[in-house]
Amino acid sequence: MDDIRFAERDLCVTEAKIAARDVQVHYGTNHALKDVNVDILEQTVTAFIGPSGCGKSTFLRCLNRMNDTIPGCRIEGRLTLDGQDIYDPRVDPVQLRAKVGMVFQKPNPFPKSIYDNVAYGPRIHGLTRNKAELDEIVEKSLRRAALWEEAKDRLASPGTGLSGGQQQRLCIARAIATSPEVLLMDEPCSALDPIATAQIEELIDELRAQFSVVIVTHSMQQAARVSQRTAFFHLGRLVEYGETGQIFTNPHDPRTESYISGRIG
Amino acid sequence: MSIGILVLAVLILAAAGFVLGRQRALATAGGDPRRLHSLPGHYGQFTAILAAVPALVLLAIWLLAQPLAIESRIAPMLTADSPADRSLAMADVRRISIGLDLLAVSDRLSEDAVASLSSETLAPRLRQVGTAVTQVTPEALSAAKAHRTMRHTLQIWMTAAVGLTAATCFVFALLRIRPDFRARNVSERFVMWLLIAASLVAVATTAGIVLSLVSETLHFFRIYPAREFFLSLTWNPQFRGGSDLGIWPLLWGTVYISIIALIVAVPIGLLTAVYLSEYASRRTRGWAKPAIEILAGIPTIVYGLFALITVGPALRDWFAQPLGLGASSSSVMTAGLVMGIMLIPFVSSLSDDIINAVPQSLRDGSYGLGATQSETVKLVILPAALPGIVGAVLLAASRAIGETMIVVLGAGAAAKLSLNPFEAMTTVTVKIVSQLTGDTEFASPETLVAFALGLTLFVMTLVLNVLALYIVRKYREQYE
Numbered sequence: 001m002d003d004i005r006f007a008e009r010d011l012c013v014t015e016a017k018i019a020a021r022d023v024q025v026h027y028g029t030n031h032a033l034k035d036v037n038v039d040i041l042e043q044t045v046t047a048f049i050g051p052s053g054c055g056k057s058t059f060l061r062c063l064n065r066m067n068d069t070i071p072g073c074r075i076e077g078r079l080t081l082d083g084q085d086i087y088d089p090r091v092d093p094v095q096l097r098a099k100v101g102m103v104f105q106k107p108n109p110f111p112k113s114i115y116d117n118v119a120y121g122p123r124i125h126g127l128t129r130n131k132a133e134l135d136e137i138v139e140k141s142l143r144r145a146a147l148w149e150e151a152k153d154r155l156a157s158p159g160t161g162l163s164g165g166q167q168q169r170l171c172i173a174r175a176i177a178t179s180p181e182v183l184l185m186d187e188p189c190s191a192l193d194p195i196a197t198a199q200i201e202e203l204i205d206e207l208r209a210q211f212s213v214v215i216v217t218h219s220m221q222q223a224a225r226v227s228q229r230t231a232f233f234h235l236g237r238l239v240e241y242g243e244t245g246q247i248f249t250n251p252h253d254p255r256t257e258s259y260i261s262g263r264i265g
Numbered sequence: 266m267s268i269g270i271l272v273l274a275v276l277i278l279a280a281a282g283f284v285l286g287r288q289r290a291l292a293t294a295g296g297d298p299r300r301l302h303s304l305p306g307h308y309g310q311f312t313a314i315l316a317a318v319p320a321l322v323l324l325a326i327w328l329l330a331q332p333l334a335i336e337s338r339i340a341p342m343l344t345a346d347s348p349a350d351r352s353l354a355m356a357d358v359r360r361i362s363i364g365l366d367l368l369a370v371s372d373r374l375s376e377d378a379v380a381s382l383s384s385e386t387l388a389p390r391l392r393q394v395g396t397a398v399t400q401v402t403p404e405a406l407s408a409a410k411a412h413r414t415m416r417h418t419l420q421i422w423m424t425a426a427v428g429l430t431a432a433t434c435f436v437f438a439l440l441r442i443r444p445d446f447r448a449r450n451v452s453e454r455f456v457m458w459l460l461i462a463a464s465l466v467a468v469a470t471t472a473g474i475v476l477s478l479v480s481e482t483l484h485f486f487r488i489y490p491a492r493e494f495f496l497s498l499t500w501n502p503q504f505r506g507g508s509d510l511g512i513w514p515l516l517w518g519t520v521y522i523s524i525i526a527l528i529v530a531v532p533i534g535l536l537t538a539v540y541l542s543e544y545a546s547r548r549t550r551g552w553a554k555p556a557i558e559i560l561a562g563i564p565t566i567v568y569g570l571f572a573l574i575t576v577g578p579a580l581r582d583w584f585a586q587p588l589g590l591g592a593s594s595s596s597v598m599t600a601g602l603v604m605g606i607m608l609i610p611f612v613s614s615l616s617d618d619i620i621n622a623v624p625q626s627l628r629d630g631s632y633g634l635g636a637t638q639s640e641t642v643k644l645v646i647l648p649a650a651l652p653g654i655v656g657a658v659l660l661a662a663s664r665a666i667g668e669t670m671i672v673v674l675g676a677g678a679a680a681k682l683s684l685n686p687f688e689a690m691t692t693v694t695v696k697i698v699s700q701l702t703g704d705t706e707f708a709s710p711e712t713l714v715a716f717a718l719g720l721t722l723f724v725m726t727l728v729l730n731v732l733a734l735y736i737v738r739k740y741r742e743q744y745e
Contacts, residue, residue, distance in 0.1 A: 069632060071547070098635030108626035111649045120644065121634040171630070178634060 017042040017182060017212040018063060023077035025058055025067070032058050036077070036238045038231055040182070045204060045213045047227035047244065049220060051259070054233040056216050060184050062086075063214065064100035065093040081182070098125050101180035105187040107167035109159035109174070114151050117159040117170055118142060121178035137177055145173035146203055165196025172203065176211070183207060185215040189222065201226050220260055224248050232256045271324065271424055275431050279317035282435050286312025286442060294444045303449035311448040314455050315438035320431035327423050335415050342408045354405065357398065361387075361409035362416065364396030380410060478723060481716035489710040494717060500680035502700065502711045510714045512721060514680040518690035519722075522601045522676060523665035525686065529605025530665075531658055534612025541613070542620040543642055554617065561610035565670040572603040572675030585687035593677065595689040600675030604668055608661045615660065619653030620646060652737045659733035663726040669694040693718050 016039035025033035033055040040046050040063075048056035058067070065086060067073045079086040086096060098121070109117050118138045121127075128134040138155070142148040147169040151162075159170050168188060175183060185204070189197040204226045207213055217223050223230055224244060231241040232253075240247060240256045251257045290308035294300040301308070336355055343358070345351035369379050371394050384406040391398050442448070486494070489510060497511025537557065541550050577594035580602075585591045623646050631641040647654070669692075677689030678699065700715040707713075 064633065066629065066633060069628075094635050094637050096635075097633060102629075102633035104626060104629060104633070106626055108624070108630040110627060110630065110645050120631075120636075124634070124636050124640050124644070174630075174634065 015042050016040065017082065019078075019080045020059075020062075021078040023059070023062065023075065023079060025055070025062060025076075026074040027070070028072040032236055033062075034236045038238060038241050040212060040214060041229065042212050043208055043210075044229055045208050045215060045227040046229040046231065047223035048214065048216045048231050048233060049218075049223050049259070050233035050239075052218075055236045056231075056233045057186055059233070059238075060186055060214060060216050063182070063184055064097045064102055066097075066102065068093055098178050099180055100182045100184060101175035101178060103168070103171050103175050103183065103185045103188050106191050107164060107171050109162070109167050109170050111158060111160055113156045114142075114159045114162070114170060115155040118173050118177050120174060125178055127178065141173040141177040142170075144176060144203075144206070145169045146199055147173055163196075165192050165199065168192060168196065168200060169203070172200070172207075176207065181211060183211045183213045185213065187216050187218060190218065197222070220248070232259060234259065268324070268328070271427055272321070275317055275320045275324075275427065278431050278435055279313040282312035282316040282438065283309035285439060286310075289439055289442050290444075290448070293442060300444050302445055302447050303452075307448040307452050308442050308446075310452040310455075312435065312438040312442070314452065316431050316435040318455075319434050320427050323430050324423070324427050327426070331416075331419055331423070335412060335419070338415065339408050339412050342411065343404065357405050358408045358412055360396055360398055361391065361401060361405060362412040364391040364394060364398065365409060365413050367394040367396065379413075382406070382410075475723070478716055478720045481713060482720045484708075485710060485713035485717045488708075489714065494714070498682060500696070502703075502714070504703075504705055504711070506709070506711075508711055510710065512693075512718065514682045515691065515693045515696050515718065516721070517682050518597070518672075518676070518680065519666055519692040519694075521597050521686070521690065522604065522672060522692060523662060525597060525601025526604035526608055526665045526668075527658065527662060529602055530608035530612050530661055533605075534609045534657075534661075535616055535654065537609065537613040538616035538620055539642055539647075542617050543638065543646065554614070557610050557613055559610075560607070561614070563607070565607065565668060566674075568603050568607050569670040569674030572599050572671055576603055577675060580687070588687075590685055591687040593687070593689045595675060595677035596687045597676055597690050598686040600672050601686070603675055604665055604671050607668075607671065608664060611661045611664060612657055615657035616650070616654050619650045619657065622653070623649045652739075656733045656737045659729050659736075663729050666722065666726055666729070667694060668692075669698060673698075693722050697722075 018038075018040040020036050020038045020040075023033060023036040024031070036055075036059055048060065050056050061067045062075055062079060063081075063086070067075065075087060081096070081100065084091065101121075110120065112120075115138055118141050119134055122134060122137050128137060139148060139152075142151055147166060150166060151170070159167065162170060168191070172183075172188070189200050192200065201222065204213055204215065208228075215223075215226065227244045229242070230244040230247040232239045232247065232251075232255075234255055240251060240253045242252075247256060248260055251260065287305045287309035289312075290301055290305050291298065298305050339355070339358060340351065343351065343354045345354050365379055365382070368374065368382075368390060369376075372390075374382075384401045384403045387401045387406065388398055391401070494510055494512055496513075497509055498513050499509040499511050500514040502508040502510060541554055541557075545553060573594075577596065577599040580596060580599055581592065581594045584598075585593070585596065627645050627649060628641055631645045636644070672692045672695050676691060676695075678691050678695060679689045680696065681688060681690050683690065697715045697718050700712055700718075703712065705711045
């Protein structure tokens, strides 16, 4: 594990942004997620690792109720965002998703111009009063997604014409344009080459200043590089959750150790 | 030998070729199929193809060429004033010639007896064996006898030529079989040509339709001024000639009815498609989609009856008469509404498929940003599906333009230029039917105008289709 460069871990924050208590998820008869208890901290990058099908993406999608769109999906337990129950009937999933943004595994820019892609969220949520404000948000978001220099001269050209890495950064810009409080990333680099991956990882580290970031990844190096907290899922259970350095160097659970040393997965 | 038996014989030879070719291939390889270049079956196919295809092609060409050859020899024996008379006389000769065959069989006549038949008493005897002739002139009879002899001789030659070709190719194929012979390539090549031939049928038919339309249209414009046809605003065909055959009243009727139909069909169809693909549960969709598609299976004549009996009178009693817009139950509105209902499944079914083809990742992306379902549909899904939807609408438009039955029963047959949607009007297609089925002489402008109308219609739908293709290509969104 010496080759892994650990991110700086200044964990001054200990407040839980999202708290999960005994979360169970069923897809029809399939019990996909069992007894998950986790506190996701503010201004922290939390990585979810684990073998395919272990439930980490499912749990991620619970955090902004994206599972609502899947028929037959049932969620039990308590999930809170700033103390407010996410699955309370009074909570509007639409408003929740504005607060909890999401970036997907495959870059999925809308077939619109780069500008319209970024302006999509602010427009539907009515975040701006005029064109100048919208321009400002678009520029700010693209700058923070490290795409401004490449895209500023072609804001009107379609977002689908960008390269894979640029498209993924566009999707990140689109997600942060609505100023969410939590940013969920579902394997954001799995379709990208190493250079684009490095750019996105750098970006994630910068985003930590404003948001709480949750990232699902299959790359343990990536988890070690970008995150301060790591959760290891296996067969629908949260096996171990703790400070990233501790998980990778001194895991308490033998299953975690087998996974990070490549014996299971 | 009759043609059916000949074809059967060739096919039996081909089947034998398959078995023999396969066996011979295995025998040359010493019974080990691994030493062969291709599978044993490929050698069988090779032999069968070679035995059947050249012979059958020869047969087809012969059958096409034989009547032409015979008739060019017979033609000088007939006296005729005009090409039309000549073709009538030739048809008589053909009928008598076939009749003689039937007569020879039913009355057991020898060849000499047939040759000595005289024309006086022949007509009733021919009618008895089922040949439709009124009278037999000596000239026609002698031509028919010559026709019959030539037919018989050529038939024998044909049987010999086809049989010889099949046998030669069959032997040639068997001799070619060696372990290193690439039989698979031949059979693959044959499959390719078969597919090309199948696609050519559609293309050639289109070309043929266009050519026949064009030639008749040119004929029409020789006897009726094109200026009048394209610029005159009256449609008033007279049986005694001197008609006004301006296309505009018909074109206007077509366009007016189609527009009303599209105004009905496009919004309803599109909203249905959005509901089915985005909102409906899988179960609802499972029965709703087929139920809507039943609409597409109703014959248009049934829609026409619906227009005539239900919609027309209802519109007249509740809208046209109270508003003082007309007293006719046939109206543009009736036909347009009913045609619109007919087109709903077209628009909805095609659009539904297109909307379903929009990747789920775009929906996820939009929902993930906190968009509502209707915002997602409006801002992401419809724009992404737009080119396909435009294609679907234009397809529906060409259906509307070509529709006939609903118009006949719903909108009437009066060619009029009017803006009142409750007035009876008619379309190009209806007039094509009425002009072609009228009692006028075929070579008159009143009949030939049907072809000019047909060509105009064809050009219109062609332009719409090309436009649809262009729009789809130009604005197609690359999802990834």
